[in-house]
Amino acid sequence: MPLLLVLTTLAITSCCLFYWLRDPLRNFPGPRLASITRLYSVAALWYGKEHELILKAHKKYGPVVRWQPNLLLVNNPILLPIIYHHRSEKTPHYNSSTTGVEGIIESKTWQTHRIARTRISQPFTLDAILQDEKLLNESIAAWIHKLDDEHASKGMEFDFTQWPHILGHDINMIRLTGVPMSHVDQTGSYLMHLIKAPRDGAKMTQCLARMPWLRSILFEGQIGNFLMPQPGDKTAVGQVLQFRDGLIEQFCSSTERTGKGRLLDQWVPFICIMIYQAVNPDGSAMRTEEIKEDLTHLFFGGSETVAHAIRATILLISKNPSCGEKLIREINDTTNHMSSINNPDLSTVPYNDLATLPYLNACIRESLRMDSPVTSYLPRYVKPGGIHLGSNIGFVPKGTEIGCSPWVLGRNQDMYGHDADVFRPERFIEDPDRAMHLSKYDFAWGYGNRRCLGKILGMMILRKTIFKVATSAQ
Numbered sequence: 001m002p003l004l005l006v007l008t009t010l011a012i013t014s015c016c017l018f019y020w021l022r023d024p025l026r027n028f029p030g031p032r033l034a035s036i037t038r039l040y041s042v043a044a045l046w047y048g049k050e051h052e053l054i055l056k057a058h059k060k061y062g063p064v065v066r067w068q069p070n071l072l073l074v075n076n077p078i079l080l081p082i083i084y085h086h087r088s089e090k091t092p093h094y095n096s097s098t099t100g101v102e103g104i105i106e107s108k109t110w111q112t113h114r115i116a117r118t119r120i121s122q123p124f125t126l127d128a129i130l131q132d133e134k135l136l137n138e139s140i141a142a143w144i145h146k147l148d149d150e151h152a153s154k155g156m157e158f159d160f161t162q163w164p165h166i167l168g169h170d171i172n173m174i175r176l177t178g179v180p181m182s183h184v185d186q187t188g189s190y191l192m193h194l195i196k197a198p199r200d201g202a203k204m205t206q207c208l209a210r211m212p213w214l215r216s217i218l219f220e221g222q223i224g225n226f227l228m229p230q231p232g233d234k235t236a237v238g239q240v241l242q243f244r245d246g247l248i249e250q251f252c253s254s255t256e257r258t259g260k261g262r263l264l265d266q267w268v269p270f271i272c273i274m275i276y277q278a279v280n281p282d283g284s285a286m287r288t289e290e291i292k293e294d295l296t297h298l299f300f301g302g303s304e305t306v307a308h309a310i311r312a313t314i315l316l317i318s319k320n321p322s323c324g325e326k327l328i329r330e331i332n333d334t335t336n337h338m339s340s341i342n343n344p345d346l347s348t349v350p351y352n353d354l355a356t357l358p359y360l361n362a363c364i365r366e367s368l369r370m371d372s373p374v375t376s377y378l379p380r381y382v383k384p385g386g387i388h389l390g391s392n393i394g395f396v397p398k399g400t401e402i403g404c405s406p407w408v409l410g411r412n413q414d415m416y417g418h419d420a421d422v423f424r425p426e427r428f429i430e431d432p433d434r435a436m437h438l439s440k441y442d443f444a445w446g447y448g449n450r451r452c453l454g455k456i457l458g459m460m461i462l463r464k465t466i467f468k469v470a471t472s473a474q
């Protein structure tokens, strides 16, 4: 018996030693458990603390930390171009598709991604978004009016949490279909499902992102059909999928989808652009499954992020009244120079002027830095040939996953100073050269070939909404 015990211990020890010696990441520091199992990051995420623990780990171990057996995380802006280069490829971490079909977010190789991005990028250009400006103004004005009518005018405390989501989905729907959410969803039930679905599914989706192998076991084949939300089932996600499929059906006219695009010179809803105009390099149209995937992402990715950013900016400004006063002063000074004196309104302030208000922009940038809507670490594969992270850090071999969290980088003290934990928009104004330098590494919108396609739209919604809220609060 003792001999058996000794032999077993010896076998286990030699196995561990063997794997440790062959482990190419063994010299990278980090929590011991994280280097052995992905369950460490899953547990951190499950308790809602992963981004905070990553920040702590960087404080303890330095700018590069091992966070999973095959994943390194960095907290150093100058490494962003090395990780997120123009041919960078995503890892199986991006696996939230309910059908297995890859949309723009999930496409892994740079070639498939380039096709997925190019075919839908036209509606995200500034020119295209400016065509929607009037609709956006109306949506924001109606939202403020409703907010005022239902709550603010009564002078009572109320829960603001869901309001930015209502606006986010309304604007999304206007761009997708040409009409506000209330026209498409007259009972308001789908809006509620749209707001609820990401909350229901977020934790599980993010856990499975950290364990792609478990996702394949659980969600492929017969068990998958049972576990995966299906259009029309009782879950909030199932209801949203049904709503999405209904919209596509409604917009698919009998016109043949040649993939060559329809020559439409008038305004075209985004759904029609996907159905009729989005073209692959070989001239073929987008497959219906691909349209569904991209729409699902736009439903959630395009409104959750914006809603979070609106809420965070308003909260941070309210907690710092001197910032609010400065912002209102700037808005008043600007609008007093315009014909809209005493009545500043979105429809009378040209977007170009709004886009150049220094303090408004600094507040938005500062809020995105401090409370980035995306906290996850956006992993990419290290390219063939590996990468050198500097002489005192080391070499990372090909195939390793490597990433950085926008939330963590936003708190980097080398970059933002010792007051990185303080909301101080002035940091983006007082030294223009430094502000310009920092803007190269603004990571809230991602970086490189996969940076946010909706950034121009997102910034327009944020600038207009914060402007409107500030002027209404006077």
Ligand code: HEM
Pocket (backbone or CB within 6 Å): 104, 105, 117, 298, 301, 302, 303, 305, 306, 309, 372, 373, 374, 378, 406, 443, 444, 445, 446, 447, 449, 450, 451, 452, 453, 454, 455, 457, 458
């Ligand atoms: C404050 C608002 C927003 C923030 C902070 C934000 C952030 C991000 C980030 C960090 C990524 C990169 C994800 C990655 O590398 O894996 C991304 C990608 C993306 N975002 Fe946004 N986003 C915002 C608003 C929007 C809006 C309004 C839309 C569209 C309606 C949108 C559409 C997209 C798309 C399509 C991608 C994928 C780009 C690609 O892979 O080529 N986003 N976003």
